[in-house]
Amino acid sequence: MSQAVKRGLKLILGADALVESTWRTTRRVVRVSLNVIGFSVSSVCVANTFFNVVGYPASISGGSMRPCLNHTSHYPTLDWLRLNLDWVFVNVWSARHWNQFERGDIVVFLSPKDPNDFVIKRLIAFEGDVILRPEGELEVPKGHIWVEGDNSRNSIDSKHYGPVPLGLVFAKATHVIWPPQNWKKIQPSLENHVDKDIREIDSGHCMIISHL
Template identity: 40%
Template sequence: MAQSQGWVRRYFKAFCKGFFVAVPVAVTFLDRVACVARVEGASMQPSLNPGGSQSSDVVLLNHWKVRNFEVQRGDVVSLVSPKNPEQKIIKRVIALEGDIVKTMGHKNRYVKVPRGHIWVEGDHHGHSFDSNSFGPVSLGLLHAHATHILWPPERWQKLESVLPPERSPVQSEEDCLQGSP
């Protein structure tokens, strides 16, 4: 009887040591390095959730990549919603600070992205709550860079940082004046 209690005690002690080491390591990893998230909605179709409401892609979110706010045009990023801080949204970076972007439904036809901000849009225009609704987004709201689709298995792939050609930033302020009606 005493031997079985000793075995149980040793097992419990080893379990506790492992638990109290593993949990902080896992929490730190998920908070600072990477995590996974399910993408809901149609705003990023066809890149994400191409099957519509019957499927939800699960993506790998790399926190490490955005730790210094280093994003490029075309990157798919997760960010805190400027309108609801309890919600995270996933969008494509269209323009960086200093770029001039031709908007789609924003109150101004052209917007120069201010310092410390980015312009983000969903791939499914008209079905996306994005910078065309709320304007440029502070880099401080960046959460992670979406790098891979992990689920469903038939969609496993690396997410490419591709900027649709029609969404390239305007080259200069003169182009804005020439392009406006």
């Protein structure tokens, strides 16, 4: 024990035995505190790595993905925990390579309008695909995708801000994990987004007949 610290404690406490006891107690408290801090920091680092590399659960706000997500409200008395909403697993690992994506997947990306806002929509078309809309044809440019909400009348998506850069897409929603009665794996689907069959035009590119 440091002699300076010992002298200071002795002046305050006035007894050698009490000084030794206080010092031992202080060392134990400091040791335990450092262990707790170290464990907490390690846990945060592990959790942060898992979230950034593998994925994490997330609640879905709004009605743009109805009827697939948030079709009905659940447990309204637990809205302060956001348990009145659907929760999905945001699979970051699945977004490592674009060959793992399919038309009809539900993707998560940074909003082209607000980089602080995360958006969830359905992937409708890849680069090179042609979107046929009432105002004419639009070819999805290289390095972009076309996304739309399932509830087209209540969705701000590519119909409003155009194709989304691939660099903004960081995950896809792979499972519904809340509420329990809706647990399921989310399957790729374009059922609510095409008026006719998708027609291949060349080299794997497709013409998509998009809703209004």
